[in-house]
Amino acid sequence: MPMRGEDIIAAIEAELPGAQVELTDLAGDDNHWAAKVTAPQFQGKTRVAQHKMVYAAFGEKMGGELHALQVTTVVPKL
Amino acid sequence: MADINTKISSLLGENDVVLFMKGTPLFPQCGFSSRAVAILDHVGVTYESVDVLQDMEIRQGIKTFSDWPTIPQLYVKGEFVGGSDIMMEMFEAGELKQLMDDKGVTAS
Numbered sequence: 001m002p003m004r005g006e007d008i009i010a011a012i013e014a015e016l017p018g019a020q021v022e023l024t025d026l027a028g029d030d031n032h033w034a035a036k037v038t039a040p041q042f043q044g045k046t047r048v049a050q051h052k053m054v055y056a057a058f059g060e061k062m063g064g065e066l067h068a069l070q071v072t073t074v075v076p077k078l
Numbered sequence: 079m080a081d082i083n084t085k086i087s088s089l090l091g092e093n094d095v096v097l098f099m100k101g102t103p104l105f106p107q108c109g110f111s112s113r114a115v116a117i118l119d120h121v122g123v124t125y126e127s128v129d130v131l132q133d134m135e136i137r138q139g140i141k142t143f144s145d146w147p148t149i150p151q152l153y154v155k156g157e158f159v160g161g162s163d164i165m166m167e168m169f170e171a172g173e174l175k176q177l178m179d180d181k182g183v184t185a186s
Contacts, residue, residue, distance in 0.1 A: 032109075047160060047164045047167065047168070048146075048158065048159075048160050048164065051160065051161070051163065051164060052145070052146070055146075055147050055148075058147075062147035062148060063141075063147050063148050063149075068109070068110070070110075070162075070163055071163050072163060072167065
Protein backbone atom coordinates (compact mmCIF):
# COMPACT_ATOMS: atom_id res chain seq x y z
CA MET A 1 0.00 0.00 0.00
CA PRO A 2 1.63 3.24 -1.06
CA MET A 3 1.24 6.27 1.17
CA ARG A 4 -1.43 8.77 0.22
CA GLY A 5 -0.37 12.31 -0.54
CA GLU A 6 -2.37 13.81 2.30
CA ASP A 7 -0.73 11.36 4.73
CA ILE A 8 2.71 12.39 3.51
CA ILE A 9 1.92 16.07 4.09
CA ALA A 10 0.38 15.33 7.50
CA ALA A 11 3.42 13.29 8.57
CA ILE A 12 5.84 16.07 7.65
CA GLU A 13 3.72 18.74 9.32
CA ALA A 14 3.50 16.63 12.47
CA GLU A 15 7.27 16.15 12.53
CA LEU A 16 8.06 19.79 11.75
CA PRO A 17 5.36 22.03 13.20
CA GLY A 18 4.96 25.21 11.18
CA ALA A 19 6.43 23.65 8.04
CA GLN A 20 4.98 24.40 4.62
CA VAL A 21 4.83 21.39 2.33
CA GLU A 22 4.32 21.48 -1.43
CA LEU A 23 3.74 17.96 -2.67
CA THR A 24 3.89 16.94 -6.32
CA ASP A 25 2.89 13.57 -7.73
CA LEU A 26 5.78 13.06 -10.15
CA ALA A 27 4.44 10.13 -12.13
CA GLY A 28 0.70 10.38 -11.55
CA ASP A 29 0.79 7.00 -9.81
CA ASP A 30 0.48 8.02 -6.13
CA ASN A 31 3.87 6.42 -5.64
CA HIS A 32 6.57 8.85 -6.78
CA TRP A 33 6.46 12.12 -4.92
CA ALA A 34 8.38 15.34 -4.69
CA ALA A 35 8.07 17.36 -1.51
CA LYS A 36 9.32 20.90 -1.18
CA VAL A 37 9.50 21.57 2.53
CA THR A 38 9.96 25.04 3.97
CA ALA A 39 10.55 24.96 7.72
CA PRO A 40 12.06 27.33 10.26
CA GLN A 41 13.63 24.30 11.98
CA PHE A 42 16.08 23.99 9.05
CA GLN A 43 17.82 27.22 10.04
CA GLY A 44 21.53 26.68 10.58
CA LYS A 45 21.40 22.97 9.68
CA THR A 46 23.38 21.25 6.93
CA ARG A 47 21.47 19.88 3.93
CA VAL A 48 22.01 16.34 5.16
CA ALA A 49 20.59 17.27 8.57
CA GLN A 50 17.62 19.03 6.96
CA HIS A 51 16.76 16.03 4.81
CA LYS A 52 17.14 13.69 7.79
CA MET A 53 14.60 15.83 9.65
CA VAL A 54 12.12 15.26 6.82
CA TYR A 55 12.88 11.53 6.59
CA ALA A 56 12.32 11.27 10.34
CA ALA A 57 8.62 11.88 9.67
CA PHE A 58 8.41 8.51 7.93
CA GLY A 59 10.62 6.24 10.02
CA GLU A 60 10.70 2.72 8.61
CA LYS A 61 8.23 3.56 5.84
CA MET A 62 10.93 5.36 3.88
CA GLY A 63 12.01 3.20 0.96
CA GLY A 64 9.22 0.74 1.69
CA GLU A 65 5.64 1.94 1.94
CA LEU A 66 6.90 5.30 0.76
CA HIS A 67 8.66 4.17 -2.37
CA ALA A 68 10.07 7.37 -3.79
CA LEU A 69 10.15 10.81 -2.27
CA GLN A 70 12.26 13.53 -3.79
CA VAL A 71 12.97 16.13 -1.12
CA THR A 72 13.88 19.79 -1.44
CA THR A 73 14.39 21.74 1.74
CA VAL A 74 14.10 25.49 2.08
CA VAL A 75 14.90 27.73 5.01
CA PRO A 76 12.21 30.42 5.19
CA LYS A 77 13.41 33.98 4.76
CA LEU A 78 12.85 35.97 7.90
CA MET B 79 27.17 -5.77 11.40
CA ALA B 80 30.70 -4.88 12.49
CA ASP B 81 32.00 -6.72 9.42
CA ILE B 82 29.84 -4.80 7.01
CA ASN B 83 30.89 -1.49 8.56
CA THR B 84 34.52 -2.52 8.12
CA LYS B 85 33.84 -3.43 4.51
CA ILE B 86 32.15 -0.07 3.86
CA SER B 87 34.94 1.82 5.62
CA SER B 88 37.60 0.14 3.53
CA LEU B 89 35.66 0.87 0.32
CA LEU B 90 35.55 4.51 1.33
CA GLY B 91 39.21 4.47 2.30
CA GLU B 92 40.30 3.06 -1.06
CA ASN B 93 38.28 5.42 -3.25
CA ASP B 94 38.01 9.21 -3.15
CA VAL B 95 34.48 9.25 -4.56
CA VAL B 96 32.07 6.38 -3.99
CA LEU B 97 28.47 6.17 -5.20
CA PHE B 98 26.29 3.49 -3.65
CA MET B 99 23.53 2.93 -6.20
CA LYS B 100 20.99 0.54 -7.63
CA GLY B 101 22.46 -0.93 -10.80
CA THR B 102 25.57 0.28 -12.57
CA PRO B 103 26.46 3.64 -14.15
CA LEU B 104 25.76 2.11 -17.57
CA PHE B 105 22.54 0.42 -16.46
CA PRO B 106 21.05 2.24 -13.46
CA GLN B 107 18.05 0.40 -12.03
CA CYS B 108 16.32 3.37 -10.45
CA GLY B 109 15.59 6.94 -11.48
CA PHE B 110 17.31 8.44 -8.47
CA SER B 111 20.48 6.42 -9.08
CA SER B 112 20.36 7.38 -12.74
CA ARG B 113 20.21 11.04 -11.77
CA ALA B 114 23.15 10.65 -9.39
CA VAL B 115 25.26 9.10 -12.16
CA ALA B 116 24.33 11.88 -14.58
CA ILE B 117 25.36 14.52 -12.03
CA LEU B 118 28.74 12.89 -11.36
CA ASP B 119 29.35 12.57 -15.10
CA HIS B 120 28.61 16.28 -15.50
CA VAL B 121 30.95 17.19 -12.67
CA GLY B 122 33.51 15.00 -14.40
CA VAL B 123 35.13 13.12 -11.55
CA THR B 124 36.35 9.55 -11.40
CA TYR B 125 34.24 7.54 -9.02
CA GLU B 126 33.75 4.02 -7.79
CA SER B 127 30.20 2.71 -7.92
CA VAL B 128 28.77 -0.02 -5.71
CA ASP B 129 25.64 -1.82 -6.89
CA VAL B 130 23.67 -2.44 -3.71
CA LEU B 131 21.31 -4.78 -5.56
CA GLN B 132 24.19 -7.25 -5.81
CA ASP B 133 24.85 -7.24 -2.07
CA MET B 134 22.00 -7.26 0.45
CA GLU B 135 24.44 -6.76 3.34
CA ILE B 136 25.74 -3.54 1.86
CA ARG B 137 22.22 -2.45 0.86
CA GLN B 138 21.11 -2.55 4.49
CA GLY B 139 24.50 -1.77 5.98
CA ILE B 140 25.02 1.49 4.12
CA LYS B 141 21.71 2.85 5.41
CA THR B 142 22.80 2.21 8.98
CA PHE B 143 26.32 3.41 8.31
CA SER B 144 25.16 6.86 7.20
CA ASP B 145 21.86 6.91 9.11
CA TRP B 146 20.27 7.69 5.74
CA PRO B 147 17.25 5.69 4.59
CA THR B 148 17.63 5.69 0.82
CA ILE B 149 19.90 4.81 -2.09
CA PRO B 150 21.82 6.38 -3.89
CA GLN B 151 24.37 7.76 -1.46
CA LEU B 152 27.46 9.75 -2.37
CA TYR B 153 30.66 9.76 -0.33
CA VAL B 154 33.65 11.99 -0.96
CA LYS B 155 36.90 11.22 0.89
CA GLY B 156 35.00 8.99 3.28
CA GLU B 157 32.44 11.64 4.14
CA PHE B 158 28.72 11.25 3.42
CA VAL B 159 27.60 14.06 1.12
CA GLY B 160 23.96 13.13 0.53
CA GLY B 161 21.46 11.43 -1.72
CA SER B 162 20.43 12.40 -5.24
CA ASP B 163 18.29 15.38 -4.15
CA ILE B 164 21.16 16.95 -2.24
CA MET B 165 23.52 16.14 -5.11
CA MET B 166 21.15 17.97 -7.48
CA GLU B 167 20.80 21.00 -5.20
CA MET B 168 24.59 21.17 -4.76
CA PHE B 169 25.21 20.64 -8.47
CA GLU B 170 22.84 23.44 -9.45
CA ALA B 171 24.45 25.79 -6.93
CA GLY B 172 27.93 24.88 -8.17
CA GLU B 173 28.75 23.50 -4.75
CA LEU B 174 29.41 19.94 -5.82
CA LYS B 175 32.26 20.92 -8.13
CA GLN B 176 33.54 23.21 -5.38
CA LEU B 177 33.46 20.33 -2.89
CA MET B 178 35.43 18.09 -5.27
CA ASP B 179 37.99 20.88 -5.81
CA ASP B 180 38.24 21.59 -2.09
CA LYS B 181 38.77 17.90 -1.35
CA GLY B 182 41.39 17.66 -4.09
CA VAL B 183 39.46 15.11 -6.14
CA THR B 184 40.86 14.84 -9.63
CA ALA B 185 38.83 15.09 -12.80
CA SER B 186 38.40 12.00 -14.92
